[in-house]
Amino acid sequence: xxxxxxxxxxxxxxxxxxxAAVIVVPSLLGVIPGIAPGYILYLVSLALIYAIVAIxxxxxxxxxxxxxxxxxxxxxxxxxxxxxxxxxxxxxxxxALLVAGALTATIGFLLGLPALRLSGPYLAVATLGFGxxxxxxxxxxxxxxxxxxGLHSLPLASLPLGAFTIVFRTDQDYYYLAAAVLxxxxxxxxxxxxxHTGRAFVxxxxxxxxxxxxxxxxxxxxxxxxxxxxxxxxxxxSLYAHLIHGISPEDFTVLxxxxxxxxxxxxxxxxxxxxxxxxxLLTFLQNALTRLPVVHDFKNxxxxxxxxxxxLTIAFLPRGLAGIVRASxxxxxxxxxxxxxxxxxxxxxxxxxxxx
Amino acid sequence: xxxxxxxxxxxxxxxxxxxVAFVLTLVFAGLFGALIERVxxxxxxxxTVLNPVIVTVGLSLILLGTAGWIWGYEIRTFPAPVVGxxxxxxxxxxxxxxxxxFLVTLVLMTVLFAFFRFSPTGIAMRAVAENRTAAQLMGIxxxxxxxxxxxxxxxxxxxxxxxxxxxxxxxPSMMGDVALKAFAAAVVGGLTSLPGAVVGGLxxxxxxxxxxxxxxxxxxxxxxxxxxLVLVVRPGGLLGKHEIKKV
Numbered sequence: 001x002x003x004x005x006x007x008x009x010x011x012x013x014x015x016x017x018x019x020a021a022v023i024v025v026p027s028l029l030g031v032i033p034g035i036a037p038g039y040i041l042y043l044v045s046l047a048l049i050y051a052i053v054a055i056x057x058x059x060x061x062x063x064x065x066x067x068x069x070x071x072x073x074x075x076x077x078x079x080x081x082x083x084x085x086x087x088x089x090x091x092x093x094x095x096a097l098l099v100a101g102a103l104t105a106t107i108g109f110l111l112g113l114p115a116l117r118l119s120g121p122y123l124a125v126a127t128l129g130f131g132x133x134x135x136x137x138x139x140x141x142x143x144x145x146x147x148x149x150g151l152h153s154l155p156l157a158s159l160p161l162g163a164f165t166i167v168f169r170t171d172q173d174y175y176y177l178a179a180a181v182l183x184x185x186x187x188x189x190x191x192x193x194x195x196h197t198g199r200a201f202v203x204x205x206x207x208x209x210x211x212x213x214x215x216x217x218x219x220x221x222x223x224x225x226x227x228x229x230x231x232x233x234x235x236x237x238s239l240y241a242h243l244i245h246g247i248s249p250e251d252f253t254v255l256x257x258x259x260x261x262x263x264x265x266x267x268x269x270x271x272x273x274x275x276x277x278x279x280x281l282l283t284f285l286q287n288a289l290t291r292l293p294v295v296h297d298f299k300n301x302x303x304x305x306x307x308x309x310x311x312l313t314i315a316f317l318p319r320g321l322a323g324i325v326r327a328s329x330x331x332x333x334x335x336x337x338x339x340x341x342x343x344x345x346x347x348x349x350x351x352x353x354x355x356x
Numbered sequence: 357x358x359x360x361x362x363x364x365x366x367x368x369x370x371x372x373x374x375x376v377a378f379v380l381t382l383v384f385a386g387l388f389g390a391l392i393e394r395v396x397x398x399x400x401x402x403x404t405v406l407n408p409v410i411v412t413v414g415l416s417l418i419l420l421g422t423a424g425w426i427w428g429y430e431i432r433t434f435p436a437p438v439v440g441x442x443x444x445x446x447x448x449x450x451x452x453x454x455x456x457x458f459l460v461t462l463v464l465m466t467v468l469f470a471f472f473r474f475s476p477t478g479i480a481m482r483a484v485a486e487n488r489t490a491a492q493l494m495g496i497x498x499x500x501x502x503x504x505x506x507x508x509x510x511x512x513x514x515x516x517x518x519x520x521x522x523x524x525x526x527x528p529s530m531m532g533d534v535a536l537k538a539f540a541a542a543v544v545g546g547l548t549s550l551p552g553a554v555v556g557g558l559x560x561x562x563x564x565x566x567x568x569x570x571x572x573x574x575x576x577x578x579x580x581x582x583x584x585l586v587l588v589v590r591p592g593g594l595l596g597k598h599e600i601k602k603v
Contacts, residue, residue, distance in 0.1 A: 067409055114587035120405035124413070125539040126587075129580030132536060140573045205404075258413060265410055300424040307417030314411050315399055 019183070041171040043287055045243055048178040049236045051279035054263040055189050055272055056232020061261070062269035063193060064225040065205030066115065067124045070131030071260045074230045076252035077134060078104045078237025083151045083247055084144065093157040093242060100238040101231050108230020112223035131257045135249035150248025157242040174243055181239060182276075185232060189272045192228065201225055202270075255303070259286075262306050265313050268320025277321055282309075378518060382511050389510025390503040397506070398499060434521035457519045464515065469550065481505055533576060537564065540579040543586050545594055555594060 057071050081100035085091040091099070111130060118126055138145045145151070157168040157177060168174045192198050200221045203211035212218060241247050259282065267278025289305065290298050313320055362381055392415065400411050443450045450458075472478040483491040484501045492498055520534060537560060545556025560582065568575045 061406065065404065065406060067406055069413070111584075114584045117587045117591045121409050121412070122539070124409050125535060126580070126583050129536045129540070129576065129583055132533075133577040133580040136574055136577045140571065140577075258417065261410070261413065269406070300421040303417050303421030303424065307414040307419075307421065310414030310417065311396060311411050314407050314414070315396075318401065318407070 039171075041175045042243070043283065045171065045175045045178045046240075047280045047283035048175075048182045049239045049243065050260070050263065050283055051276045052182055052185055052236035052239070053233045053260050054267070054275040054279040055186060056229035056236075057260050058264045058267075058269070058272060058275035059189060059192065059201065059232075060225050060229035062264055062271065062275070063198060063201040063205060064222065066222060066225060067120070067261075068127040068229070069124050069254065069257050069261065070127035070129070070134075071229070071233050072252045072254065072256035073131040073134035074104045074108060074233035075237040075240065075256065075260075076138065076247075076249070077107060078234030079241040079247050079252070080138060080145060080151070080237075081234070082238035083154055083241045086155050086242075087151060088144070092160065093155070094159060097235060097238040101235040104234025104237070105227045105231035108233075109223050109227040111230070112226030115226060116219060116222055128254065128257075131252075131254050135252050138249045146248070148249055150246060150251075151241075152246035154242055154245045154247075157239075168242075178239055178243070181235065185235070186272060186276065189232075193272060197221065197224065205270075258306060262309055264320075266309055266320055268322025269318075271320070271322035271326075273325075274320050274322030281321075381514050381518065385514035386507040386511040390507035392510075393503045393506035397502070434518075453522055460515065460519060464512070465554065477501075477504070536576055536579050540582050543583050552594060559594075 053071060053075055057068065060066050060068055078100040081103050082093075082096040085096035085099055086093060111127075115123055115126065139148050142148075157174065159166045159168070159177075166173075168177050193201075200211065200216045203214060203216050204218060204221055208218060240251075244251075263278035263282045264275045265278070266282060267276065268274030285305070286302060289302050317323060319326070362384055396411065396415065397408065400407050443452060443455055472482055480491070480496045481501050481504065483494065483496060484498055484505075488498060491501075516534065516538075538557075541557040541560040542553050543556070544559055545552030545554065560579070563582070564575060564578065567578050
């Protein structure tokens with residue numbers, strides 16, 4: 001009985017901290033001198049949106065073990081679908097967001113079908129092709145996508161609530177919107193991971209043959225993983241389009257796909273919280289690098305830093321930042337309750353433990 | 357890509373003749389590849405297939421950024437190895453550059469085929485690819501074979517780069533397109549078949565030229581669509597067999 005309460009208490013604690021942080025952050029930022037709080041909030045919103053993609057990508061790479069270097073493609077589809085629906089068809093923002101999510105999920109499912117035949121480096125190159133193809137298609141269909149100049153002056157995001165409508169005008173409004181969507185999707189991802197679907201994902205990652213022998217339907221769960229992670233990228237893309245108010249094909253390069261990959265590797269493969277922290281860290285790192293006064297050549301520096309992060313994390317910290325947290329938590333638990341620690345460790349290890 | 361830039365520097369800054377620059381670049385690429393294997397890849401755990409893939413992505417980012425740093429992003433023309441009037445066979449006109457490319461490819465293919473088929477080292481490399489543990493039990497040094505494989509692979513990449521750069525252009529990001537098209541060719545021909553890769557490459561080249569002439573914006577898209585189509589309709593490719601792994 002006590003055991004159950006404790007487990008639940010521990011699982012709820014990060015949400016409590018996260019929710020408190022969400023509420024406190026805007027008022028804290030107002031205090032920082034010299035920087036407009038609006039800009040920081042905009043940056044935080046961007047980081048939260050990237051975190052949504054990272055969590056989705058984490059389900060695919062970290063839990064199911066299927067790599068994708070083309071998630072900027074899904075992100076782009078979500079952004080363009082949402083932008084086109086609101087601009088051309090005048091759909092309300094919420095409807096556009098949902099349709100964009102459903103559309104990308106469908107495309108993710110369809111891409112999952114050929115991806116069933118590929119693994120490892122082959123899957124990486126094929127998904128890279130997807131990421132390269134989407135911006136090309138956008139430029140090609142210039143008559144309705146706006147071509148390389150993109151789509152601009154998107155309507156403000158709004159949320160109808162019964163009689164009146166909330167319109168997200170300021171950076172702070174948008175920040176709350178992004179945070180709310182992120183919280184819902186984080187809880188959803190954690191529940192998926194804990195469900196039988198999540199177990200099937202991990203089983204496929206650890207050994208496809210063993211998973212099949214246990215009766216895991218590879219086709220069903222791999223395509224589900226692709227569809228889910230595409231859904232996250234699509235919703236994030238929709239939020240992104242309305243945050244920036246304008247999108248162009250150059251926003252969705254292969255480098256963005258690699259950004260997403262670096263986020264989850266840095267945060268820790270196979271951990272929802274890791275994806276979240278990796279996304280926040282990397283977005284701020286990128287912004288900090290552009291502000292370095294000594295560097296003229298920001299783009300190359302950033303690319304080299306990304307590569308170094310990927311290699312060093314895999315070499316020295318294969319479970320990413322989440323691995324550090326997990327290890328220190330285990331040490332703490334061992335000190336507090338020496339007897340119970342061993343059982344805890346077994347549970348922790350089998351529970352989406354990342355790469356071993 | 358990186359090696360091609362080295363070749364470019366050798367050719368333009370040091371004004372070396374093409375043949376000398378070609379050989380020097382090959383040696384550089386081979387050593388560089390082996391060095392990367394030794395310094396980086398060997399220390400990466402291979403318990404999952406993801407790790408090497410992620411590390412390779414990281415490596416290519418570092419090379420891309422460094423090349424961008426040293427040589428910049430402006431698109432350059434790469435000096436052609438041969439110049440002169442095109443060769444004519446009846447109605448077929450073939451530039452000397454294309455003829456050379458064709459010749460080098462043919463020679464390389466033959467050498468590689470013979471190497472993997474007959475030489476003990478080549479057979480040992482295939483054994484390592486097939487089953488690491490069994491290969492190790494047979495007394496094959498896994499580390500040496502991996503280093504050799506990386507060196508050879510990098511050198512092949514350098515040859516490809518030096519042959520493609522005069523045809524197209526030189527730019528740090530050029531090899532992404534090349535990798536995608538090479539993969540599409542391999543899938544079309546059949547991933548398990550060496551002649552399949554050749555047939556696939558020829559086919560992809562023709563499709564790419566014809567469709568790419570009609571809609572030049574969509575060249576990468578075509579390669580991607582081909583990959584998807586072949587994998588769905590005929591997963592083994594044209595010449596390969598589709599194998600389902602069984603215990």
